[in-house]
Amino acid sequence: MNADIRVIKKNEIELKVETNSIISNEINEYFSAMLPNARFHPKVKMGVWDGKMRFFSRGKIPIGLYQHLEKFAKLGRYSIEKNFNNEKEVDIKDLEKFVQYLEITKEPRDYQLQAVLDILTSTKGCLEMPTSSGKCIFSEILELEVSDEIYEKYFSDYKIL
Numbered sequence: 001m002n003a004d005i006r007v008i009k010k011n012e013i014e015l016k017v018e019t020n021s022i023i024s025n026e027i028n029e030y031f032s033a034m035l036p037n038a039r040f041h042p043k044v045k046m047g048v049w050d051g052k053m054r055f056f057s058r059g060k061i062p063i064g065l066y067q068h069l070e071k072f073a074k075l076g077r078y079s080i081e082k083n084f085n086n087e088k089e090v091d092i093k094d095l096e097k098f099v100q101y102l103e104i105t106k107e108p109r110d111y112q113l114q115a116v117l118d119i120l121t122s123t124k125g126c127l128e129m130p131t132s133s134g135k136c137i138f139s140e141i142l143e144l145e146v147s148d149e150i151y152e153k154y155f156s157d158y159k160i161l
Helices: 021-030 063-075 092-101 110-121 135-143 149-155
Strands: 005-009 014-018 032-034 052-054 060-062 080-082
Touching: 005 063, 014 063, 021 032, 021 063, 060 063, 063 080, 092 110
Parallel strands: 005 080
Antiparallel strands: 005 014, 014 060, 032 052
C-alpha cells in the first residue's frame, strides 16, 4: 500500500514531500500564516501577493516542521511514509566508556553525561545550563578529539564550532 504523503530527507535543512496535488495544496495552506499588517504592503495592495508567508514551497518543507507535518497527516487521516532517520543510536554506557578514555579535569556527573547524550543524539538543539552545573566538563567532552574506536563509531561526524 502506498502512503498518501511520502517524506524524503533532501539535506540537513529541508525535506522533500511527495504527494498528489490536492494534498499538496492542503499542506501549503496548513503551513502558511498571514503576516501582521500585510494589508499595507504595496504588493498586497496591487493584488500581486496575498500577504501570507508559506513554509511549504515547491514540494519542500523545513526539517524542523516534520512533527507538524505528522500532525497534519493525522488530522487529515492521511498515511505518511518517512524515508529518513533523524536519530543516532548512542548508548549511555558507550558514552561512559568513551569519557573514561578522556583526560578531563573532573569526573562528570550523571546529569552532565545525559546532557551530552541528548545533544549527540539529536539533530539540532540548544542546551541551557545554570551556573555551576558543569558547562566546562560538558564542553571538554564535546571538544576533545581522540582516536578511540568508540569516537570513530559514534561521534566522528560531529564538529564543534
